[in-house]
Amino acid sequence: MSNSVDLRPASTGQRAAEGTLERPMAQAQPGAIVEPEGEIAITIENLSLWYGPKQALTNVSMKIPARKVTALIGPSGCGKSTLLRCINRMNDLIPTVRIQGSLYYHGVNLYGPDIDPVEVRRRIGMVFQKPNPFPKSIYDNVAFGARVNGFKGNLDQLVEQSLRRAALWEEVKDNLKKSGLALSGGQQQRLCIARAIANQPDVILMDEPCSALDPIATLKIEDLMRELVKDYTIIIVTHNMQQAARVSDYTAFMLTDEQVTGQLVEYGPTEELFTTPKDRRTEDYISGRFG
Amino acid sequence: MQESLPITGASAQLRGAELERAMRKRWSKAPFERLIVLSLWLCGTVSMITTVLIVLTLAEETRAFFMEVPLRDFIFDTKWTPQFEPAHFGVWPLVFGTLNVLFWSMVLALPLGLAAAIYLSEYAHPNTRRILKPVLEALAGVPTVVYAFFALTVVTQDILRPLLGQDRVPIFNALSASIVMAVMILPTIASVSEDAMSNVPRELREGAYGLGATRLEVAFRVVFPAALGGIIAAVLLAVARVIGETMIVAVAAGSTPQITLNPLNSVQTMTGYMLAIGLGDSARGTVDYTSIFAVGSTLFIFTFCANVAANIIVKKFKEQYE
Numbered sequence: 001m002s003n004s005v006d007l008r009p010a011s012t013g014q015r016a017a018e019g020t021l022e023r024p025m026a027q028a029q030p031g032a033i034v035e036p037e038g039e040i041a042i043t044i045e046n047l048s049l050w051y052g053p054k055q056a057l058t059n060v061s062m063k064i065p066a067r068k069v070t071a072l073i074g075p076s077g078c079g080k081s082t083l084l085r086c087i088n089r090m091n092d093l094i095p096t097v098r099i100q101g102s103l104y105y106h107g108v109n110l111y112g113p114d115i116d117p118v119e120v121r122r123r124i125g126m127v128f129q130k131p132n133p134f135p136k137s138i139y140d141n142v143a144f145g146a147r148v149n150g151f152k153g154n155l156d157q158l159v160e161q162s163l164r165r166a167a168l169w170e171e172v173k174d175n176l177k178k179s180g181l182a183l184s185g186g187q188q189q190r191l192c193i194a195r196a197i198a199n200q201p202d203v204i205l206m207d208e209p210c211s212a213l214d215p216i217a218t219l220k221i222e223d224l225m226r227e228l229v230k231d232y233t234i235i236i237v238t239h240n241m242q243q244a245a246r247v248s249d250y251t252a253f254m255l256t257d258e259q260v261t262g263q264l265v266e267y268g269p270t271e272e273l274f275t276t277p278k279d280r281r282t283e284d285y286i287s288g289r290f291g
Numbered sequence: 292m293q294e295s296l297p298i299t300g301a302s303a304q305l306r307g308a309e310l311e312r313a314m315r316k317r318w319s320k321a322p323f324e325r326l327i328v329l330s331l332w333l334c335g336t337v338s339m340i341t342t343v344l345i346v347l348t349l350a351e352e353t354r355a356f357f358m359e360v361p362l363r364d365f366i367f368d369t370k371w372t373p374q375f376e377p378a379h380f381g382v383w384p385l386v387f388g389t390l391n392v393l394f395w396s397m398v399l400a401l402p403l404g405l406a407a408a409i410y411l412s413e414y415a416h417p418n419t420r421r422i423l424k425p426v427l428e429a430l431a432g433v434p435t436v437v438y439a440f441f442a443l444t445v446v447t448q449d450i451l452r453p454l455l456g457q458d459r460v461p462i463f464n465a466l467s468a469s470i471v472m473a474v475m476i477l478p479t480i481a482s483v484s485e486d487a488m489s490n491v492p493r494e495l496r497e498g499a500y501g502l503g504a505t506r507l508e509v510a511f512r513v514v515f516p517a518a519l520g521g522i523i524a525a526v527l528l529a530v531a532r533v534i535g536e537t538m539i540v541a542v543a544a545g546s547t548p549q550i551t552l553n554p555l556n557s558v559q560t561m562t563g564y565m566l567a568i569g570l571g572d573s574a575r576g577t578v579d580y581t582s583i584f585a586v587g588s589t590l591f592i593f594t595f596c597a598n599v600a601a602n603i604i605v606k607k608f609k610e611q612y613e
């Protein structure tokens with residue numbers, strides 16, 4: 001298509017090259033970025049991203065473990081959403097975006113020249129900050145992905161199972177024909193999670209999934225994440241550090257400062273990062289001294 | 292380091308009668324605003340009175356018509372020959388003239404217009420859209436008399452006749468009028484539908500893309516249904532223009548009232564008839580003269596029904612996304 005952007009990492013744009021030279025490299029403290037144990041689902045290597053001339057990520061490298069919850073934290077505007085949206089190629093939809101570096105999903109280069117972003121998004125699902133159910137019935141919302149992906153099995157069963165896993169079934173089972181928009185915010189968000197699960201993804205990306213919800217709905221979603229992580233790899237962006245501490249196994253702290261935009265400062269097991277941060281800036285952030 | 296700033300002003304100190312006075316509506320303080328409100332009210336009233344007068348005139352002359360021609364004939368007679376002996380006043384041939392042109396212009400314009408809207412809103416690069424949309428909208432500004440002669444000369448004589456055969460295409464035919472009518476309403480359909488589709492929130496699109504939908508699936512399964520209300524409004528606008536359009540049908544479609552949906556026939560529409568008689572010299576009070584209003588009332592009823600139907604459809608199928 002004429003308007004699709006060339007996002008292949010190999011084709012380093014002229015400006016991109018200049019951009020990295022002008023700015024100092026993102027320099028993480030030695031030992032501040034830990035490689036998780038066990039199976040790795042996603043490997044990010046030297047990822048940089050620009051919105052037009054404006055850089056949003058600089059040389060991010062990290063490995064995200066499979067079947068674990070990984071949290072991305074950091075002050076507003078540091079590039080958490082941007083990084084998350086790189087993982088399922090959601091940024092392809094923004095015409096001005098340019099990417100450099102690589103992302104691998106179980107060893108497959110997600111930005112490889114022959115990779116179809118639609119296939120990427122089927123495997124790497126997403127739940128957005130603002131609940132965004134389609135203006136369709138609850139049933140049609142959950143069945144949407146299955147329908148566009150040519151699901152052959154029993155659709156009723158899939159819808160029920162997905163709603164059960166999203167802990168929403170009991171609340172909606174008698175009203176599957178009702179509009180998804182008639183639900184409360186928390187229910188809508190669980191509907192969006194059900195919708196993502198129904199697609200039978202491998203990885204689920206969640207961008208501040210609880211920011212529009214009350215504490216009880218938030219707890220429900222957090223419980224759900226702990227439940228889902230038995231089968232799925234979950235990556236969550238959150239502003240709530242207690243939430244990161246509660247739900248995640250690994251935490252990444254990102255930061256934009258005067259020198260470097262969108263850098264990964266520290267990454268490791270959640271407990272270590274919160275109790276014995278290796279970088280001064282992480283310590284400042286988690287103790288609430290800035291950001 | 293935080294000093295308490297006086298963020299509440301003196302007005303917060305008012306109490307009792309003083310407070311009451313301060314909070315009153317301030318008509319005297321805004322004579323300009325009152326003037327604006329007054330003139331808006333005047334404009335509204337004038338246009339309402341005009342509408343009422345038009346409807347009254349229409350009703351009065353229509354009543355006069357039905358004093359002479361029984362309503363039964365108007366509805367059940369199948370011929371419309373007011374100027375021949377014996378005169379027939381069955382309105383259906385004129386209604387079918389309108390429906391003929393309406394049907395064929397919609398058959399042509401709907402798929403093209405909606406495809407254009409989907410292309411512009413879902414596929415086109417923002418720059419392409421910035422250029423194409425005004426061009427498209429400029430098409431809507433072409434005077435209809437230009438379309439009318441284009442239909443008669445270029446469409447009928449240079450395209451339809453060579454293509455379909457001289458003897459199969461009469462010089463005045465419904466198809467040529469339908470074709471240029473389609474060209475005329477295409478920008479309306481495309482542009483208004485495109486507005487409706489562009490207004491569908493980005494989150495909905497992202498939600499669908501996030502589930503592995505392709506551009507086409509996003510367009511048809513998410514954007515289109517969510518924008519249906521606006522799209523139906525666009526179609527309705529187009530329908531109203533076609534039904535009410537006079538010049539094109541008067542010039543290109545002919546003046547033979549007949550019950551047919553064959554586009555290769557010469558037909559007369561309701562508006563075509565009204566124009567033909569209106570331009571003639573039938574005196575006030577004659578049946579010829581009052582028949583214009585009877586046909587006008589019929590047209591009015593048709594557009595009214597179309598509006599009601601569209602409202603019902605919108606209510607029923609529109610997907611709310613607030």
Ligand SMILES: Nc1ncnc2c1ncn2[C@@H]1O[C@H](COP(=O)(O)OP(=O)(O)OP(=O)(O)O)[C@@H](O)[C@H]1O
Pocket residue numbers: 051054056074075076077078079080081082083094239
């Ligand atoms: N579509 C876009 N076009 C241009 N710039 C953008 C776009 N999206 C994000 N940015 C910029 O990229 C930077 C990182 O944004 P991003 O949304 O990733 O931050 P974030 O860490 O998710 O912030 P928040 O916590 O507020 O959601 C910001 O400076 C933002 O202004």
Ligand SMILES: [Mg+2]
Pocket residue numbers: 080081082207237
């Ligand atoms: Mg964000």
